[in-house]
Amino acid sequence: MKFFIDTAQSAEIRTVAQWGMLDGVTTNPSLVAASGRNYRELITEICQFFSGPVSAEVIATDFAGMMKEARDWAKLSPNIVVKIPLIASGIQAVSACAAEGIATNVTLCFQPLQALAAAKAGATYISPFIGRLDDIGQEGMHLLREIKTMYTNYQLSTQIIAASVRHLEHLRQAALLKVDIATIPFKLFTEMLKHPLTDQGLAKFMADAKKIPQ
Secondary structure (H helix, E strand, C coil), X not given: CEEEEECCCHHHHHHHHHHCCCCEEECCHXXXXXXXXXXXXXXXXXXXXXXXXXXXXXXXXXXXXXXXXXXXXXXXXXXEEEEEECCHHHHHHHHHHHHHXXXXXXXXXXXXXXXXXXXXXXXXXXXXXXXXXXXCCCCHHHHHHHHHHHHHHCCCCCEEEEECCCCHHHHHHHHHCCCCEEEECHHXXXXXCCCHHHHHHHHHHHHHHCCCCC
């Protein structure tokens, strides 16, 4: 499984990249607004130090507006992936982007037939939002299973990104399903490295190391 980080904080991206765990970056307008940064300046900065795929989202909801933004984003850096919402005009834009060689990440996916439509249109990535489904009493992991089955049945090349990942159990189950990618917040990168027995074991080793004759 590839790990993407879902953030608008350059420091978090740099940290995880230094750990050797980072394969890509996703952002969205909500994260960028919370950061207080200019969207284009932020994406430009990220692409200057990170060479993996970086998702940047369009703001327009009409086809012409989406394509203008998509082309502008694609000119910024060769590793840009244009994030497009899963609506009718968005699917049209995905198809047009595919024809022009622009990579796309189709976002706000909540049911499997949406994912099938995105793949048919030529999406590079599909982002099912599993946490938001859990929030309304549905099982987000079930959506991942169904998309994975559909894509396998028809040998579709669109990569599945488990998105809106809220906790380590989401991440564990997505990995067991052989989902291509998970995009996760910085806190989960730190949490996946932790276990109480690891801390206890390290404390004991350090204490015993002090007893070793020098």
